Amino acid sequence: MATLSMVSGPVATSSLPFSTRRRTSSVSFPAPKKGGLGHGGLRIECIRIGGVEIPNHKRVEYSLQYIHGIGRTRSRQILLDLSFDNKVTKDLSEEEVITLRKEVTKYMIEGDLKRFNRVAIERMKEIRCYKGIRHKLGLPVRGQRTKNNCRTLKGKRAPVAKKKSAGSDE
Secondary structure (H helix, E strand, O other), X not given: OOEEEEEEOOOOHHXXXXXHOOOOEEEEEEOOEOOEOXXXXXXXXXXXXXXXXXXXXXXXXXXXXXXXXXXXXXXXXXXXXHOOOOOEHHHOOHXXXXXXXXXXXXXXXXXXHHHHHHHHHHHHHHHOOHHHHHHHHOOOOOOOOOOOOOHHHHOOOOOOOXXXXXXXXX
């Protein structure tokens, strides 16, 4: 097995403690094999579908859920439409990956979906409907109560000054 070696020369002695001055150090690493690194080669291949790299080590049904706009129901529907088995993503053939890409492009996903939602919210703000006003004020939109919760939207609590009582003028 071939190795790569690296030897460093003497280092400026003024910045080091006395015990480590004028020493040289060497480090050895195993040389990479033709297939990649380490034992038998390190191969990292990710399947890219809809502009997203989906994980190889998971089943297709769950890997597709890494794409924004595809949830559990839609990923199952895609597999049913294509009549695919729910196998591990890395076991897909090239033809299966190509047909999967074509099927996913039929749906509004990732950037298009985010843009569509953003434009819809901007439109609601513009026409000043109830939901638009709630979006603008940073309050819950879907009817949640605001007396106790919704700290995420409202932000940190603002300190409220206590009222001075009228009888204590001392």
